[in-house]
Amino acid sequence: MANFYLEAFKTFVKIGAFTLGGGYAMIPLIEAEVVEKRGWVSKDEFVDMLAIAQSCPGVFAINISVFIGYKMRKTAGALCTALGTALPSFLIILAIxxxxxxxxxxPWVSAMFMGIRPAVVALIAVPTFNMAKITGICLTNCWIPIVSALLIWAFNVNPIYVLIGAGIGGYLYGRIIKPTE
Known part of the structure; x- marks a missing residue:
């Protein structure tokens, strides 16, 4: 269905062109377009794709677009969505x-960039809080992402080790602690 490819390409070009701040800033736009507006993936599938895209090497925005495109139309869909995501950034970076x-x-250009920086932090924070809500982060387990972030940020622990530790911890919790509760 050629119509899907054009629609997917235009959707991801729009997301790529109007999102400042990189892949994480794209999350709310991708979710709105792909989950809520078009229904291409469910909310649960989207959260799983976010986790996998973050864990894979490469550019986050490209990874998530590839997963969505592949789910919809296999390799051709993945190429279409990846190209749509990357093309605007490539052209903008080339022009810049x-x-x-x-x-x-x-001075006004420099000031504009100084104003954009804090807004980008907010664009990254919003999907983080949304993902925390979707994945069931609450007061009893909020220490896990906080400790993970501190290990990576303050102590320069490799994120791979944090993911491995969290996976082992989750496994042990599910096999040892949870059955006795």
Whole structure:
């Protein structure tokens, strides 16, 4: 169905073109388009795809778009959504690279970038809180993502070790602690 490919490409071009802050800032837009508006994947599938995309090497936004495209139309769908996601960023970066050094010393341009930075933090925080709500993070287990983030940020622990530790902890909890509760 050629119509799906055009629709998917346009959807991911729009997401890629109008999202500042990278892959994590794209999460609410992707979720709104793919889960809520188009129903291509369920909310649970989307959360699982986020976890897998984060765990895989490569650019997060491309990973998540590939998983969505592949689920919908296998390899051709994955190529279509990945291209749609990457093309706007590529063209914007190319234009900025050609012109940036001429504009960075202009005070209003520099001020604009200073204003965008905190907004990008908010764009990353919103999907984090949404994902926490969806995955059942509450007061009794909120220590897990907090400790994980501190290990990575403050102590420079490799995220792979944090994921392995969390997986082992979850396994042990499910096999040893939870049955006795």
């Amino acid at each position: 690279a050609m012109c940036f050094r001429h504009f960075i010393n202009i």
